[in-house]
Structures are given as C-alpha cells and as structure tokens.
Amino acid sequence: MEDSEVPEWLITRQGDAGVVAKKMPRQRMKGQAAPPCEEPNLALSDACWARLEQRPPCGDFYEQEGRCYVPIVEKKRLPTSVKE
Numbered sequence: 001m002e003d004s005e006v007p008e009w010l011i012t013r014q015g016d017a018g019v020v021a022k023k024m025p026r027q028r029m030k031g032q033a034a035p036p037c038e039e040p041n042l043a044l045s046d047a048c049w050a051r052l053e054q055r056p057p058c059g060d061f062y063e064q065e066g067r068c069y070v071p072i073v074e075k076k077r078l079p080t081s082v083k084e
Contacts, residue, residue: 006071024049032047037072
C-alpha cells in the first residue's frame with residue numbers, strides 16, 4: 001500500500017477545483033478498496049476504481065491513459081464481537 005490516502009474530499013465532498021488532473025497512484029492508497037472489486041468497478045494497480053464518463057481534464061479525479069477515475073473507498077467492517 002502506498003503512503004498516500006484516499007482524498008478527504010471523497011468523504012467530505014469538498015473538491016479541489018484548481019486541479020487539472022492527478023496522476024493515478026501506482027499502488028493502493030490507504031482507505032481504498034482492494035480487489036476483488038464489485039461491478040462495475042475496475043481493478044487497476046491492485047486497487048478498486050470507478051471509471052468516469054468524463055474525459056480529461058479530470059479536475060478532482062485521477063487520470064490514466066486519457067480516462068478519468070475515482071478511487072473506491074473500502075467498506076468498514078461491522079464489529080463482530082459484543083462487549084458485555
């Protein structure tokens with residue numbers, strides 16, 4: 001896993017309108033879902049991504065090979081034990 005984390009704007013919904021494009025990381029980011037990925041998401045660089053219809057410039061999103069992608073945030077597991 002890379003040192004980078006899933007961008008805070010994915011959780012807070014506050015984007016960075018000044019960014020033209022972000023290069024897709026080579027490894028899974030902290031907080032990003034790992035394969036197997038749920039349809040229609042894609043496994044790229046050992047991580048789950050959603051490909052967008054939007055073409056570059058990608059703004060807040062990540063770009064790879066002329067396409068825009070957004071990382072899929074991993075689902076948090078529900079607690080399996082009960083404290084008594």
